[in-house]
Amino acid sequence: MENQKRRTFISSIALLTGGLLLSDQWVMASDKKTRYKVAVIDLMILKRQKLSALPLAQEIGADGLEIDMGGLGNRETFDNKLADAKIRQEYLDKAKELNLEICSLAMTGFYAQSFATRPTYQKMIRDCLDTAKAMGVKVVFLPLGVQGDLVKNPELRKPIIDRLKIAGKMASKAGVVIGIESALDATGELKLLKDVDSRNVKSYFNFSNAIKNGRDLCNELRILGRKNIIQIHATNEDGVWLQNDPKINLHKVKETLDDLGWGGWLVVERSRDAAQPTNVKYNFSANTSYLKSVFQNNASSLRGTKQSH
Secondary structure (H helix, E strand, C coil), rough: HHHHHHHHHHHHHHHHHHHHHHHHHHHHHHHHCCCCCEEEECCCCCCCCCCCHHHHHHHHHEEEEEEEEECCCCCCCCCHHHHHHHHHHHHHHHHHCCCCCCEECCCHHCCCCCCCCCCCCHHHHHHHHHHHHCCCCCEEECCCCCCCCCCHHHHHHHHHHHHHHHHHHHHHHHEEEEEEEEECCCCHHHHHHHCCCCCEEEEEEHHHHHHCCCCCCHHHHHCCCHEEEEEEEEECCCEEEEHHHCCHHHHHHHHHHHHHHHCCEEEEECCCCCCCCCCCCCCCCHHHHHHHHHHHHCCHHCCCCCCCC
């Protein structure tokens, strides 16, 4: 009889302990399923390819960091310090220590350089993809830039599509998605993506592109749709913080993204206070905090999440 009671007691303790463990595992799993995460860009916090960008990102309150591939100029490829395995590992170790994620690598050199005509574009794309793969980063950012503005330079459409098709095949082999930013409206960008026809080339949506051209931000998001948006630069042009910007209703944006079932990274690019544009902590802490207050304010946003990537 005593043995039976002992076995019952032990079984009860085991069930209780197992329940607690399962509960803890559920909490941890649900935390990982946070629908929206907020990042900053090392270039914009004045820490381009500097390890110190990571502790600064943590201090700002971000969940992660977008790392730039380095300067370009007249080089064949980016001035990329992360090509060094030792430096890459330092980044990965520091990110793990600070509980930060590296959400994407950015090829911002293409803002001023021509993706449509630059002869070494394949080497540049390959270097970025190799770095991303080595660091376990699944998204890279490719702006088509001033010289790749398809509104002002529609004749570049074919060479850009041809090159994006090649880049898409390269990205597919690397297991990485290339997020492009163009000057087109959502309808035009959707058509561009369909012409490229690659699952590894998607839109890296930028709030400011829609706003500065007088387009409805939420309508643009709906036109592109969940499956075509890989990440979002979730800020406007400089002038005022997000919370003071009359041109953006972030609560409406969140409702739209919730409705689409989109989930992913919201990356702070600009929206700096015109009175103190170089005060990094002041500007980026404010915008990061406001994005989190809107997009991470309740657990209900976890329900029905369909990750976009």
